[in-house]
Amino acid sequence: MDTNFQTLFNYIRLLVDIPLDDQEICRKYFKPFLFTKNTIIEPAGRVPEYHNFIVSGYIRNFYIDEQGNEITTDINDGPRFFTSYDHFMNKTPSNENLHCITDCELLRIKRNDVDITAKLGITQMEYTVQILQQQLEKNKQRSIDHTTLSAEQRYIKLRKNFPSIIQNVPLNYIASYLGINPGSLSRIRSNLSK
Amino acid sequence: MDTNFQTLFNYIRLLVDIPLDDQEICRKYFKPFLFTKNTIIEPAGRVPEYHNFIVSGYIRNFYIDEQGNEITTDINDGPRFFTSYDHFMNKTPSNENLHCITDCELLRIKRNDVDITAKLGITQMEYTVQILQQQLEKNKQRSIDHTTLSAEQRYIKLRKNFPSIIQNVPLNYIASYLGINPGSLSRIRSNLSK
DNA sequence: ATAATTTCTTGACATTTGTGAAGTAGTTTA
DNA sequence: TAAACTACTTCACAAATGTCAAGAAATTAT
Numbered sequence: 001m002d003t004n005f006q007t008l009f010n011y012i013r014l015l016v017d018i019p020l021d022d023q024e025i026c027r028k029y030f031k032p033f034l035f036t037k038n039t040i041i042e043p044a045g046r047v048p049e050y051h052n053f054i055v056s057g058y059i060r061n062f063y064i065d066e067q068g069n070e071i072t073t074d075i076n077d078g079p080r081f082f083t084s085y086d087h088f089m090n091k092t093p094s095n096e097n098l099h100c101i102t103d104c105e106l107l108r109i110k111r112n113d114v115d116i117t118a119k120l121g122i123t124q125m126e127y128t129v130q131i132l133q134q135q136l137e138k139n140k141q142r143s144i145d146h147t148t149l150s151a152e153q154r155y156i157k158l159r160k161n162f163p164s165i166i167q168n169v170p171l172n173y174i175a176s177y178l179g180i181n182p183g184s185l186s187r188i189r190s191n192l193s194k
Numbered sequence: 195m196d197t198n199f200q201t202l203f204n205y206i207r208l209l210v211d212i213p214l215d216d217q218e219i220c221r222k223y224f225k226p227f228l229f230t231k232n233t234i235i236e237p238a239g240r241v242p243e244y245h246n247f248i249v250s251g252y253i254r255n256f257y258i259d260e261q262g263n264e265i266t267t268d269i270n271d272g273p274r275f276f277t278s279y280d281h282f283m284n285k286t287p288s289n290e291n292l293h294c295i296t297d298c299e300l301l302r303i304k305r306n307d308v309d310i311t312a313k314l315g316i317t318q319m320e321y322t323v324q325i326l327q328q329q330l331e332k333n334k335q336r337s338i339d340h341t342t343l344s345a346e347q348r349y350i351k352l353r354k355n356f357p358s359i360i361q362n363v364p365l366n367y368i369a370s371y372l373g374i375n376p377g378s379l380s381r382i383r384s385n386l387s388k
Numbered sequence: 389a390t391a392a393t394t395t396c397t398t399g400a401c402a403t404t405t406g407t408g409a410a411g412t413a414g415t416t417t418a
Numbered sequence: 419t420a421a422a423c424t425a426c427t428t429c430a431c432a433a434a435t436g437t438c439a440a441g442a443a444a445t446t447a448t
Contacts, residue, residue: 065342073338086331132326137280139333144267146340147373148259151405171424179341184405186427345435364395378435380397 004032007055008107011079016127025117030107035100042098048088050108054078057104058168060177072176075165078105085135099167101168151180152188198226202301205273210321212358219311224301229294236281236292242282244302248272251298252373255290268371269359272299279329295363345374346382 005027012018018026030053035041042048044063052059054076061074061084073096076082087094088111109117118124145154155178159166166174173187199221206212212220224247229235236242238257246253248270255268255278267290270276281288282305305309312318339348349372353360360368369379 004371008275024208071338071342073334086334088326089327093402129323133280133283136326136330136333139330140267140280143333143337143340144265146337147371148265173426177341181406182425183427183429187405189315190427366395375436376395377397377399377437381399381435384397 002027004105004107005030007079008053011053011081012127015130016123018123022123023176029113029117030109033106033108035104035106037100037103039100039104040097041100041104041106042084042094042096043099044095045093047091047110048084048094048098050110051081051083051088051114052098053107055105055107057106058101058165059189060099060101060169062099062173062174062176063096070176072173075101075169075173075177077162077164077168081131085132088149101173146179151178151184152179152192155180155185157189158193196221197257198249198299198301199224201273202247205247205275206321209324210267210317212317216317223307227298227300227302229298229300231294231297233294233298234291235294235298235300236278236288236290237283238289238291240365241285242278242288242292242305244281244304245275245277245308246292247275247301249299249301251300252295252359254293254295254363254367256293256367256370257290264271264370266367269295269363269367269371271356271358275325279326281331284350295367315371340373345378346386349374349379350386 005023008026008030009018009023032055033041035057041052041059042050056078057117058075058077059082060072060076062070062072065071084094084096084098086092087096091111118128145157149157158174158178171185172182175182178185180188199217202220202224203212203217210376226249227235229251235246235253236244252269252271253276254266254270256264256266259265268276277289278290278292280286281290285305286379298371312322339351343351352368352372366376369376374382
């Protein structure tokens with residue numbers, strides 16, 4: 001009994017039906033992986049090799065800026081798909097690293113296999129467009145949050161929407177993701193707990 | 195001789211070829227509109243009726259927050275497609291108003307007609323996905339800019355990339371878009387000019 | 389041209405957040 | 419268990435930005 005794929009199918013079913021045939025295709029092309037904490041599963045500078053589904057664990061995207069600082073641009077936990085979408089689809093080298101913050105269980109499908117399975121049915125295309133739209137909406141909301149909310153409000157919102165991230169991800173990654181200095185974030189946290 | 199459509203075709207050709215047949219379809223379904231300054235072409239609360247191509251002029255998206263403040267979330271000038279993408283595609287009521295900052299020449303296609311023309315060819319689907327990806331990338335970059343750049347740096351970047359927006363759009367809209375208080379933006383501008 | 393309106397700037401002061409160093413606590417490794 | 423490392427907090431001070439009111443400048447309407 002493979003709970004990885006059950007997790008995957010349950011997640012997909014949130015948006016679309018997934019016929020048995022398609023489940024078989026998934027089982028054929030998605031491969032389970034187990035990564036330990038601090039593994040870089042896709043390095044910057046290369047075209048992403050895989051489309052990833054997080055079964056469990058926490059993964060961040062980060063890049064190195066001109067001053068050599070790590071900038072965390074995204075943090076995700078399972079169950080969820082994630083990838084450097086634009087680079088994955090355009091086959092251009094990504095500027096981002098994908099980093100396992102904790103031990104992670106993934107299901108991964110190779111780029112080429114995505115092209116193959118895409119020809120098998122319209123369902124996948126529809127699903128892909130929906131995922132793209134979700135991602136678009138997420139990025140848009142994030143940019144609005146960062147233009148309209150204070151550092152404290154951004155932290156409160158993250159804590160409310162993703163409490164498990166606060167509990168499982170080191171605060172300096174969270175600080176970078178929120179665009180707040182780690183010291184300032186610490187101060188904000190201590191103010192809030194009074 | 196219709197310069198509106200020449201502008202449209204030239205813009206599309208930046209990404210894909212556009213056969214004569216498809217040009218005819220465009221001429222059939224896209225309708226020219228002329229709006230005067232300060233017209234709201236799509237109000238918040240409704241499902242967007244049109245997909246828009248700006249031939250000339252400046253348009254912003256804005257919504258009203260809980261405190262009654264106008265928040266400008268996007269500013270576009272021609273030539274360019276623009277829409278409240280997620281609401282347009284999902285047929286859900288938008289929370290955003292589309293506001294002509296200046297007199298605007300548009301080409302518009304109705305939602306239903308997009309569905310019709312989509313069935314006519316794969317080119318449009320490919321083009322749509324590319325536009326979606328562009329939009330996704332733009333939103334992502336914007337959120338990164340707002341987490342990593344100071345107010346002054348954001349203004350400098352906008353001025354560099356879109357000098358015509360600085361010259362043609364009132365600064366309080368720009369300030370809102372950049373997430374800067376209008377007074378602070380004025381100070382930043384005066385510091386820069388020294 | 390005058391008035392009315394909108395847009396932009398300026399200034400004093402408040403608040404938020406950044407900076408960098410130091411120190412504490414917790415966790416991992418040997 | 420000790421040592422090493424990582425994560426987190428705290429502090430004093432600096433810098434950036436917000437707030438709000440007043441007024442100047444520019445634009446639009448009468």
